[in-house]
Amino acid sequence: MRPISSTIDTRCPLHDNYRGSRLISRIFRLRGLFGTAPATPEPRSAMTTVKYSLEDFTRDMESLIESQPGNQQIFDKGSAWLERLVSNPDSIPMEFRMPLGTGPRPNHASRMLYQGESGLQVTAVVWGAGDHLGPHDHLTWGMIGILDNTLTETRYHRVDDHNVDGYAKLEKDRAANFKPGEITLLIPETDEIHQMDNLTDKPTVEIHVYGNDLRSIDRHAYNLESGKVTTFRTQKWDNC
Template sequence: MTNQSILEPLPEDQWWIESPELRDFVATVREVSNSTADNRVETLNRLEPYFQELLAQKGWLAEEYAQINPASGMGGGIGQWLLFRSHDRSLTVFSLVIPPGSQTPVHDHLAWGLIGLYQGNQEEIVYRRVDHGHAEGHAELEVVEERSLKPGDIYRLLPPHGDIHAVKTISQIPSVSIHVLGNDTGCVWRHQFIPESHSVKSFRSGYSNAPCQEEEEKAHVSI
C-alpha cells in the first residue's frame, strides 16, 4: 500500500486561500510541531488553544470551500477542499463539507492531528480496530465512543487512538469541519472500513480542488 513516505515532495508550499488568520495559524503549527516532534501529545496540547481561536474567527474561510461536491471522492456529495499543503507533504489543512443527512464512510487518517467543527452539527462514531490485520480485506472494529458535535468542538487524532471514525451531519445546513493533519491526507492511501461485513479496503479520498501529484502527472502525459 502506498504511504506518505514515498509521495514525492512538492516544489513549494501550496496555498488555496489568502487568509492572514490561516497563515498565522500554519506558522504556529509548524513551530510547535517541530519543537515537539518526539511527543505528539504535547503537540496537540499546545496547538488546541490556537485552533480554538481559528475556529471562532468567522470569515477567513472562503465561501467556495464551504460547499458540497457532487463529484466527491468520498461519496455522498462530501467536499474535501485543500486549503494548505506543505512542500514536504507533512502538513495539510483542509475543510470537509458534509451535506445534511450524509455520512462519511468509516475511515482512518494515519496521522496525528486536530479536527474542529466550524459550521453545523455532527454525530461522530469513533471505532477501534481489534483484530491483528493479518487477513487481507478483513477487519474487526468495536465502537469506542459516540458523541454529538457543535461548532467549536475539537477532537484529536493520535493513531491508533481516535483515528478511525465516521461522521454524519445532523443539522439542516451542511457541516463544515477544519482538519489539521500531519500528512497529505487526500493523497495517501488509507483504509475504508465496512463494519457490517467486517471488511476493509484501501482508498484515497483526493481533494475537490487539487489533484494529487500522481494524478496531475498522468494528466500531463495523456495530453
C-alpha cells in the first residue's frame, strides 16, 4: 500500500510487501562536529522540476534496505534522500502539520506516514510553540529532517557504569538548532539520547525515519535530576 498522501484519509497505512533486515549502524551527523552532508545521489529522473515525494523516498529506502548495503551506504544515501524530501514543501499534507489541540499533549502530534515490513518507519512529528520532550533513547537507527520552522536538539551520553538498574547519569554532549532542510541522525546505543525543544512561537514540523517500528521497542526516558530511568514503548500514533 502506498504512503499516506493528501488525497486519502489520515488512517495509518498497512505494511508494504517489502523484505528487509534489522540494521544496527555506525553513522555520522550531517552538521557540526561530524562533518558535512554527503553528495546527493543522482535524481531518479532527469526531470529536475518533479518534486521528490514521500512515495519516492520510501521506495528508494526500501530498495536500498533490500539490497543489504553497508552501513555507510544506507545513511549516506538515505540522509541525502531525506534532505530532498524535506526540501519539498508538499511532502506531507497540511493536516499533518499542526498539533492535535486536544488530549494529554495538545501541543504535539505524531502521525504515521509509512510502515514497511522491513521495519522502515516514517512519521510526521509536530512540536507546538514551547513544546518539550526530555532525554530519551531510540534503540534503532534514525534520521530526522526539519520541514518547517526550527528545533533545538540537545544530545547526552551516559557516564555511569550501567550497573544499577533503573538509574543513569547523563552528561550533556552538545546542542544545536536545526533549520528547514537540515538532518540530524541517531546512532543506536552510541549517540542517540537527545532532548527536543521548540523554543519558538510557532509549530515545528519534522519527518522522522527509523529502522524499526517504535511500537515494538522498549525504550528509555531519563530524568536529569534524579537519574531515574523509565522504560516506555510507543503505543500508537495520533492518526491510528
